[in-house]
Amino acid sequence: xxxxxxxxETVQYVVxxxxxxxxxxxxxxxxxxxxxxxxxxxxxxxxxxxxxxxLRGEVIPIMNVxxxxxxxxxxxxxxxRIIIVKLEQQGMVGLIxxxxxxxxxxxxEDVDKVSYEKDEKSHFxxxxxxxxxxxxxxxxxxxxxxxxxxxxxxx
Amino acid sequence: MDVSQYLEVFLDEAREHLQNLNTQxxxxxxxxxxxxxxxxxxxAAHSFKGMAGTMxxxxxxxxxxxxxxxxxxxxxxxxxxxxxxxxxxxxCLDALEKYVNNIQETSDEGTEENEDIIxxxxxxxxxxxxxxxxxxxxxxxxxxxxxxxxxxxxxADNGNTDPTQNWRAIKLDDxxxxxxxxxxxxxxxxFGLTIKIQEACILKAARAFxxxxxxxxxxxxxxxxxxxQDIEDEKFEFSFxxxxxxxxxxxxxxxxxxxxxxxxxxxxxEADLSNAAAAADTAEAEAPKEEAKEEEKTTAPAPAASxxxxxxxTTAPAPAAxxxxxxxxxxxxxxxxxxxDIEKLDVLMNLVSELIIAKNSLVAASSSEGENNAAxxxxxxxxxxxxxxxxxxxxxxxxxxxxxxxxxxxRMVRDLAKKLDKPMELxxxxxxxxxxxxxxDEIGDPLMHLIRNAADHGLESAEVRKERxxxxxxxxxxxxYQDGNNVVIEVRDDGNGIxxxxxxxxxxxxxxITEEQAATMTDKEIIQLLFLPSFSTAKKITDVSGRxxxxxxxxxxxxxxxxxxxxxxxxxxxxxxxxxxxxxxAIIQTLMVVVGGEKYAISLGSxxxxxxxxxxxxxxxxxKEVIHIRxxxxxxxxxxxxxxxxxxxxxxDNLIVAIVKKGDKLAGLVVDELLGQQEIVIKSxxxxxxxxxxxxxxxxxxxxxxxxxxxxxxxx
Numbered sequence: 121x122x123x124x125x126x127x128x129e130t131v132q133y134v135v136x137x138x139x140x141x142x143x144x145x146x147x148x149x150x151x152x153x154x155x156x157x158x159x160x161x162x163x164x165x166x167x168x169x170x171x172x173x174x175l176r177g178e179v180i181p182i183m184n185v186x187x188x189x190x191x192x193x194x195x196x197x198x199x200x201r202i203i204i205v206k207l208e209q210q211g212m213v214g215l216i217x218x219x220x221x222x223x224x225x226x227x228x229e230d231v232d233k234v235s236y237e238k239d240e241k242s243h244f245x246x247x248x249x250x251x252x253x254x255x256x257x258x259x260x261x262x263x264x265x266x267x268x269x270x271x272x273x274x275x
Numbered sequence: 276m277d278v279s280q281y282l283e284v285f286l287d288e289a290r291e292h293l294q295n296l297n298t299q300x301x302x303x304x305x306x307x308x309x310x311x312x313x314x315x316x317x318x319a320a321h322s323f324k325g326m327a328g329t330m331x332x333x334x335x336x337x338x339x340x341x342x343x344x345x346x347x348x349x350x351x352x353x354x355x356x357x358x359x360x361x362x363x364x365x366x367c368l369d370a371l372e373k374y375v376n377n378i379q380e381t382s383d384e385g386t387e388e389n390e391d392i393i394x395x396x397x398x399x400x401x402x403x404x405x406x407x408x409x410x411x412x413x414x415x416x417x418x419x420x421x422x423x424x425x426x427x428x429x430x431a432d433n434g435n436t437d438p439t440q441n442w443r444a445i446k447l448d449d450x451x452x453x454x455x456x457x458x459x460x461x462x463x464x465x466f467g468l469t470i471k472i473q474e475a476c477i478l479k480a481a482r483a484f485x486x487x488x489x490x491x492x493x494x495x496x497x498x499x500x501x502x503x504q505d506i507e508d509e510k511f512e513f514s515f516x517x518x519x520x521x522x523x524x525x526x527x528x529x530x531x532x533x534x535x536x537x538x539x540x541x542x543x544x545e546a547d548l549s550n551a552a553a554a555a556d557t558a559e560a561e562a563p564k565e566e567a568k569e570e571e572k573t574t575a576p577a578p579a580a581s582x583x584x585x586x587x588x589t590t591a592p593a594p595a596a597x598x599x600x601x602x603x604x605x606x607x608x609x610x611x612x613x614x615x616d617i618e619k620l621d622v623l624m625n626l627v628s629e630l631i632i633a634k635n636s637l638v639a640a641s642s643s644e645g646e647n648n649a650a651x652x653x654x655x656x657x658x659x660x661x662x663x664x665x666x667x668x669x670x671x672x673x674x675x676x677x678x679x680x681x682x683x684x685x686r687m688v689r690d691l692a693k694k695l696d697k698p699m700e701l702x703x704x705x706x707x708x709x710x711x712x713x714x715x716d717e718i719g720d721p722l723m724h725l726i727r728n729a730a731d732h733g734l735e736s737a738e739v740r741k742e743r744x745x746x747x748x749x750x751x752x753x754x755x756y757q758d759g760n761n762v763v764i765e766v767r768d769d770g771n772g773i774x775x776x777x778x779x780x781x782x783x784x785x786x787x788i789t790e791e792q793a794a795t796m797t798d799k800e801i802i803q804l805l806f807l808p809s810f811s812t813a814k815k816i817t818d819v820s821g822r823x824x825x826x827x828x829x830x831x832x833x834x835x836x837x838x839x840x841x842x843x844x845x846x847x848x849x850x851x852x853x854x855x856x857x858x859x860x861a862i863i864q865t866l867m868v869v870v871g872g873e874k875y876a877i878s879l880g881s882x883x884x885x886x887x888x889x890x891x892x893x894x895x896x897x898x899k900e901v902i903h904i905r906x907x908x909x910x911x912x913x914x915x916x917x918x919x920x921x922x923x924x925x926x927x928d929n930l931i932v933a934i935v936k937k938g939d940k941l942a943g944l945v946v947d948e949l950l951g952q953q954e955i956v957i958k959s960x961x962x963x964x965x966x967x968x969x970x971x972x973x974x975x976x977x978x979x980x981x982x983x984x985x986x987x988x989x990x991x
Contacts, residue, residue, distance in 0.1 A: 158980070160873070160973070160980065160982065160983065161873065162960070162964055162970065162983060163917070163918040163919050163920070163969075163970070164919070164969070164970075165964050169963075169964055171981075172964075172981045172983075174975045174979050174981050177629065177632060177975060179958040179960060179973040181960065181963045181964045211963065213963050265963065
């Protein structure tokens with residue numbers, strides 16, 4: 121047990137760009153990253169769900185993270201990607217992000233829990249990772265994907 | 276002996292035997308004199324005992340043994356079937372079922388001795404024991420003698436107890452006799468052997484094979500009775516006879532046989548050539564008689580017997596034939612089956628789904644290609660028909676008749692009748708109706724609930740029934756039939772029906788609805804209240820039903836199987852519960868339609884017709900759009916409105932309307948365009964957006980695009 125602590129545990133994050141900010145997604149949830157494809161609209165679902173796509177024979181719902189975060193929607197560009205994440209409860213869900221930057225390996229020690237600043241955006245965060253001189257917000261996928269309305273918005 | 280590997284087989288067979296016994300004893304209650312039923316019960320009890328013994332379940336063995344004893348007496352006529360005996364027998368079966376359940380859970384039979392039941396059984400025996408002391412001594416032999424009088428005649432020559440089971444009865448043809456003579460001349464020994472395998476043995480054929488193998492090391496097996504092939508196929512009771520030519524001594528030969536485990540006795544002796552020859556003579560003399568008998572036998576309900584008759588050649592199919600026939604007669608011909616793990620079938624089904632998607636892509640690719648290649652198209656069409664039949668046969672493999680579920684109900688109703696002290700009868704039709712295995716496994720409990728409900732709440736007591744001019748015995752009907760892509764199961768009773776007023780008062784009392792609400796509700800809506808959790812109208816709670824769990828569970832269970840429940844009831848005349856279940860769960864035939872530029876699939880099973888409607892024909896009833904076709908008023912549902920999308924059609928264009936049906940309700944779905952029929956694989960939308968009821972799933976089209984499946988039932 122003592123040994124384990126001395127070995128620095130690391131986490132890998134897929135760094136994505138949404139709007140002006142960069143976010144990290146724990147790589148263990150990421151199943152796949154695909155280019156944007158035409159989605160089939162599903163009626164009677166919240167606006168942030170763009171629809172469903174066919175990923176190798178499976179039907180997967182995709183959501184527009186921008187809309188979920190109350191940001192303005194933008195046109196897809198050649199950099200726009202869908203990150204397919206696999207969650208225990210909801211199964212596979214695709215997240216539309218502006219750009220996928222890189223994969224970073226961060227020591228667990230450099231990841232801090234968010235305990236301050238409970239504003240609109242931090243609702244979706246589970247922590248902040250320090251890497252060189254950068255700060256990367258770690259997305260709380262369950263909060264992003266959950267169907268609940270943004271609590272900050274309801275206030 | 277390690278029997279754990281047989282545990283699964285044992286449990287399966289034990290359940291089959293139990294079910295069989297249940298059914299037979301029910302029959303026996305109706306017709307206590309029926310010898311066929313009695314024999315069948317005896318056989319089932321006997322094999323049950325054997326199985327339990329082999330597996331080392333002593334208590335189970337004791338109980339079945341006593342049951343068997345009772346039936347032995349019943350069979351030879353020294354004991355009459357009494358109504359109280361039937362009750363005891365059912366208690367027996369319940370106790371056995373408990374053992375089986377225990378074994379399934381803990382692989383141990385438990386410690387319940389069921390002494391009282393055994394005592395009761397023995398009391399049954401004592402009742403008649405004095406009057407017929409030894410009559411039960413040899414019923415088995417008697418029976419076989421009845422079945423094969425010719426064989427008995429032959430046995431007189433040999434003066435032996437059971438002709439078919441002794442080597443002395445083996446008849447030799449000319450060539451075999453020559454071989455035998457030659458062997459004798461060479462100074463070799465010729466022995467006849469009769470080997471009896473323990474009755475508890477599970478793999479008789481394997482034991483017999485080991486005996487053959489042991490003997491072949493010592494010498495040559497000239498002939499066996501039954502034939503080697505029949506022995507391999509287990510077409511023999513517990514003993515078989517052989518003639519071997521060997522240089523070893525008799526003791527060695529017998530010892531070799533006994534070295535095989537689970538062999539009970541080995542009897543042997545020098546085969547006397549003259550005796551064999553004499554026997555052969557008799558056989559030849561009897562041959563015409565045998566042939567005549569054989570012709571009779573071919574009309575008997577055991578065609579397999581004729582194939583089992585040709586062991587020793589043409590001249591002497593004499594008593595040997597009788598011996599081979601006996602097991603064939605006692606066992607009804609059973610379909611050849613293979614038990615397959617349902618998971619393997621699921622994998623197969625998924626692969627078929629993939630194949631169908633790939634096929635759909637090919638079809639899409641071939642139609643989009645500009646130049647028309649006739650040969651290519653032909654092959655595509657061929658592929659299409661093959662995949663469709665492949666899918667159908669895989670579906671059929673998964674289909675099982677609902678019989679396995681419903682056959683326990685007659686017994687249940689009988690017990691209910693006693694418990695509730697209401698005479699009632701269950702009539703079932705359509706037990707052979709088939710459903711997907713997964714559905715059949717789940718449907719048992721809801722049906723049981725409904726039948727219990729009918730028995731407890733539905734049917735009136737005998738006195739009330741008489742007052743109302745109904746027959747004292749109440750009737751419950753269970754009818755199953757296929758209706759298009761659905762299977763319908765109806766549970767109907769001729770009892771009191773649902774008292775809508777009572778339900779309404781109860782609902783108000785419970786605060787489920789207010790009085791104002793109640794006043795505006797239709798009878799149908801009030802009956803629907805019954806499906807709410809914790810709603811029971813029984814005035815007193817019985818242990819049969821009325822604990823408030825029931826109908827809501829039934830409803831949610833059926834809905835989880837993508838089915839639905841409906842009630843029709845008439846006060847004083849009875850009620851009908853209608854369960855509608857989809858035939859298949861994974862792949863369906865659909866009509867592809869376009870609404871506002873988007874493709875949707877509608878199950879073909881729910882579509883009755885497609886109509887072309889002029890906008891002028893639309894009428895308004897309560898400010899809702901309806902159309903009037905062939906004497907029916909059908910409400911219109913504009914899909915583009917429901918799906919929140921702009922229709923591509925102008926207001927003056929003719930409407931394309933797909934008329935869909937749910938039960939006896941109709942509705943017209945207005946679509947923009949029809950694409951045609953397509954076989955699709957249903958994919959779940961996932962839990963994430965499993966919100967909208969009108970979308971029952973999605974499918975992947977030939978071009979890789981996703982199309983949603985509209986649930987017409989939810990729209991109506």
